[in-house]
Amino acid sequence: MINPFQYTIVTDPWNLASVDVHEINASAFQRCCEALDRVRAEGRSTSVLLYGEAGSGKTHLLARLRSYLKNQAHMSVFVAVRLHTSPNRFWRHLRKSFVESLLRIAQGNRSQLEFVFMRRLYLHSRKKHLTLKQLRQDIDELSVEADLSWNVSKAIENLVRKRHRRDSVAWLKGDLLPSTVLEKIGLAPGYDEMEDVEDQACEIVKELCRLAGPTIPVVICFDQVEALQRYPRDVEGLFTFGQAIRSLHDETNNVLLVSCLQSFFLEQLKTAVTQPDYAALAINESTLNPLTFKESLKLVKARIDSCAEISELRDSLYTEFETKLKEVVWMKTGRTAREVLARCADLFEAWGKSKSLKAVYPEPKLSDAEFLADQITFREERAIQDIQPEHMEEVIQDAVPVLVHVLDENWSEQDQNRPRDIDIILESPNLKVAISLCNQQSLRSLAGRFKRLGNQIREDNLDKIFVIRHPELPISLGAKKTRKYLERLKQHKAVFYSPDIELIAALEALRSLLADAKAGDLSNNGNTVSSSTVINWLKKTMNISVLAFIDQIIGESDTTKGEDFEIMQDLRSLLEEERVIKLVDAALKLATDPDTLQTLVREFPRQIGLLQGQPSVLFQFIPESVRG
Amino acid sequence: MAISSNGMPTKTQIAAVINKIIQRQDKPITLGGIQKELFGTYKVKPEMLAEILAGQVRIKAVYQWPDLRNRKRFWIYDLEMYAQRLVLEILSKQALTRTELQNTLKRQLFGCPLKRVIELRKKILTRFLRQKRLFMHPPVSHQKLARFGVGLPALAPYFKKVKEEFNTVCQKLAKAGIPQNEILLAVKEVFNLIPSGPSVDMETNIDSTDTAATISGPVCKAILEKIVEIEPAAKQQVLVSIPALRTALDFSKMLFDRAILRLAEQEKVFLHRHVYPFQMTDAERLNLVADEHGNYYMGIVLRSSM
Structure with missing residues (x-):
């Protein structure tokens, strides 16, 4: 028998829980619907700010809103954005989340993007059938009408015509593509090398809003606003958020901006954003309040009703839980839905045991430390499966400044006056370290970046530059110019680093865990686990490879490790060409000795394969998960 | 990290490593415990370790805790500050009597001598009551001792006897045909609870x-x-x-x-x-x-x- 109360958290607004009690948070939901009607009627963007305690049902409410929009006769677009990001890549994160949401299936097997585009085309031409020539002409006219850039218009045309789908989606999400690929899919190369990638992402988001047009409102829901605060008293992320919301509000006419946060965070938000920005993000406000006794009872009954297995016991359970709710669970000042469900889950378990029912109960109760260890393992495993090379940049840019501060509070990120090719600047009273994320697929662009970095390191007052490149993007031995500039960089305090997939997955797990904790979405058996609990736990138990990586960045010496990573980088590149090579031959080609190389390869068992014997052989290691 | 000219780490570097070790502990650690965790060139003689730690205690980078079985102990938290936080955490879960609080503190203060726990309990309780961070809960009905909690006491339990008495009076008067609202008005009069007017x-x-x-x-x-x-x-x-x-x-x-x-x-x-x-x-x-x-x-x- 399943415990009907065991699921207490809705983490994704795209998945509405099977049980939804409409009376709970009805006024907040109503406020959102009214605001949406105003967007439609007045042709003007507006906003709703929603706040409540952790577990009050903010994400659940967004899921309800999405479900409502889906079932409406009038079309609208739903975009969900979890704010797990660095303030310095806010627009890029929004662009990516926007496109991911647009590609979600709306009905049948068609995405929101396809529906929107077809609708705009239909409104434009009023024809149900088009020839390819007419389609191209209409797309051109629509691009002019909606003021779309060539690349956005072309990428969407590719998607609708189901051509170059993967590359078009990658470009729309903001991934860097080689110029040969851009040319192949009909996009203008050079677009990605514009001055500011954030400005570029901002423009694309607005273009996508314009694509929907005046008759299709776009509902953008920002969840976990608290996660924008990297460390205590940090206001940069919230400030950027305020500016972005105001920009979207002022420069679009079909957008409903819904922001969700915890009530205790409201004052911090008000302090961090400017008054006009706050006014733009809180045109309408509503609270998600603790449940009344009546609402709690309805929730409990709805959960009991949802469980077919206990239908025969329903009446006795109603009576039992109504009494228990009053006596044990209820508090005069109210309880959140998450608390009510968690307490009822315990009561159900006790009740089942007293009736000697054979039951399937949730996992045994864990201490916070056990719970966090479980969470990290789960998140790391998921990240190893899901993470792609293009995710590396956002993971590092979001996670590293936060983790550096967790390990040493003297360090923080410098947000102002960042040179063009530097993605992160970390500062302590004694050191200033820059990180440049160099995942350019085009080796020409990469060479350009290395060259510019070489100049910047001389001009700026930097103690060290960390050049990071994804391990699956080796610099071939033939890329002489790129290697020359890299070599010159290394002579000027630069360290080249290529993190392995496990490290990126570990960083991703840590950043998502911390973001959930900050947003009050980390619940151990109904009790919210605070970010300070997570931080204290991390200080004691942080993944050793993450510790080593952070130490590399903020430590005062790094040459040995830097060289190790350089050798590994070259070895990977060599194995791209050779696939299998004798250890001694590889050592000769890489100008190192076989013993050092063997020791090094042993440290990275999941990157390079080693067969010991006479002779020892190195081979390209392909993880099982990647094999066809 | 820079190394001294003879290849050995400097005292400052050893102190930094020691601090890291202590920071990672979830309870006070002894000199022997620290010694065990030191590695390689950071391993120093016990006298040197004691000297470095004395310096760290002086600058309040770490705190010395009462000895346990004659062994010196150190931690990142000061005993009194830690006890203050503990008192608030303990009492936020449940109001307790002085002795109950003292026993819980004793259990959670990692072998701190009873005499010191009593001193701490007295000092913290007095200070927090004065600052209104803690509140006294006078004994209710069968209880004999006051309790202490982080919030004000719930008032209803204090009126249990009054309520019983009131119900008895109501039953008596009901027999004489006096309705309950009349009785309530009388109660207000008796206790001077009727406001003097709209102003x-x-x-x-x-x-x-x-x-x-x-x-x-x-x-x-x-x-x-x-x-x-x-x-x-x-x-x-x-x-x-x-x-x-x-x-x-x-x-x-x-x-x-x-x-x-x-x-x-x-x-x-x-x-x-x-x-x-x-x-x-x-x-x-x-x-x-x-x-x-x-x-x-x-x-x-x-x-x-x-």
Whole structure:
């Protein structure tokens, strides 16, 4: 028998829980619907700010809103954005989340993007059938009408015509593509090398809003606003958020901006954003309040009703839980839905045991430390499966400044006056370290970046530059110019680093865990686990490879490790060409000795394969998960 | 990290490693324990270790804890500060008597001698009661000893006997045909609870009722009016910050806190909790409203029926 109360958290607004009690948070939901009607009627963007305690049902409410929009006769677009990001890549994160949401299936097997585009085309031409020539002409006219850039218009045309789908989606999400690929899919190369990638992402988001047009409102829901605060008293992320919301509000006419946060965070938000920005993000406000006794009872009954297995016991359970709710669970000042469900889950378990029912109960109760260890393992495993090379940049840019501060509070990120090719600047009273994320697929662009970095390191007052490149993007031995500039960089305090997939997955797990904790979405058996609990736990138990990586960045010496990573980088590149090579031959080609190389390869068992014997052989290691 | 000319780490570097080791402990660690965790060239003689630690204690980078079985112990937290935090955490879960608190503290203070625990208990309790971070809960019915909690005590249990007596009187008088509302009016007269008329002097009313902790209608009314004055959109369920409301009203802490909780009990307002009250400074936390369950409320919302 399943415990009907065991699921207490809705983490994704795209998945509405099977049980939804409409009376709970009805006024907040109503406020959102009214605001949406105003967007439609007045042709003007507006906003709703929603706040409540952790577990009050903010994400659940967004899921309800999405479900409502889906079932409406009038079309609208739903975009969900979890704010797990660095303030310095806010627009890029929004662009990516926007496109991911647009590609979600709306009905049948068609995405929101396809529906929107077809609708705009239909409104434009009023024809149900088009020839390819007419389609191209209409797309051109629509691009002019909606003021779309060539690349956005072309990428969407590719998607609708189901051509170059993967590359078009990658470009729309903001991934860097080689110029040969851009040319192949009909996009203008050079677009990605514009001055500011954030400005570029901002423009694309607005273009996508314009694509929907005046008759299709776009509902953008920002969840976990608290996660924008990297460390205590940090206001940069919230400030950027305020500016972005105001920009979207002022420069679009079909957008409903819904922001969700915890009530205790409201004052911090008000302090961090400017008054006009706050006014733009809180045109309408509503609270998600603790449940009344009546609402709690309805929730409990709805959960009991949802469980077919206990239908025969329903009446006795109603009576039992109504009494228990009053006596044990209820508090005069109210309880959140998450608390009510968690307490009822315990009561159900006790009740089942007293009736000697054979039951399937949730996992045994864990201490916070056990719970966090479980969470990290789960998140790391998921990240190893899901993470792609293009995710590396956002993971590092979001996670590293936060983790550096967790390990040493003297360090923080410098947000102002960042040179063009530097993605992160970390500062302590004694050191200033820059990180440049160099995942350019085009080796020409990469060479350009290395060259510019070489100049910047001389001009700026930097103690060290960390050049990071994804391990699956080796610099071939033939890329002489790129290697020359890299070599010159290394002579000027630069360290080249290529993190392995496990490290990126570990960083991703840590950043998502911390973001959930900050947003009050980390619940151990109904009790919210605070970010300070997570931080204290991390200080004691942080993944050793993450510790080593952070130490590399903020430590005062790094040459040995830097060289190790350089050798590994070259070895990977060599194995791209050779696939299998004798250890001694590889050592000769890489100008190192076989013993050092063997020791090094042993440290990275999941990157390079080693067969010991006479002779020892190195081979390209392909993880099982990647094999066809 | 720079190494001294002879290839050995300097004292400062060893001290930094020692601090890291101590920071990672979840309880005080002995000299031997630290020695075990030191590695390679950082391993130093016990005398040198003691000397470095004495220096770290002097600059308050680490704190010395009472010896355990004659072994010196060190931790990142100062004993008294740690005990203060512990007292608040223990009492936020449940109100306890002095002895119960002392025993719980003893168990959680990692072998701290009883004499020192008693001293700490006395000192912390006195200070927190004075600062109104803790409140005394006078014994109820069968209890003999006062308890201490982070919020004000629930009042209903204190009226248990009065209620029984009142019910007996009601039953007696009902036989004489006197309805309950008449009896209630009489009670108000007997206890001087009938307000002197519509022009109640708020300040007098508040001052006189402050310590008696009787929350009169005018106090609650004044709070509700002030909420709308501070935030006109409050009628549309916009949250008002409790610290801002407190500042705007200038009531005593006790009166204000009780009135806020009373309004919630009467279902006139919703209260929103602060999820992490112990991450706030003492002064910030004092501005919130605490209840007997250890919840700290930071925001107030008028119910839609207002």
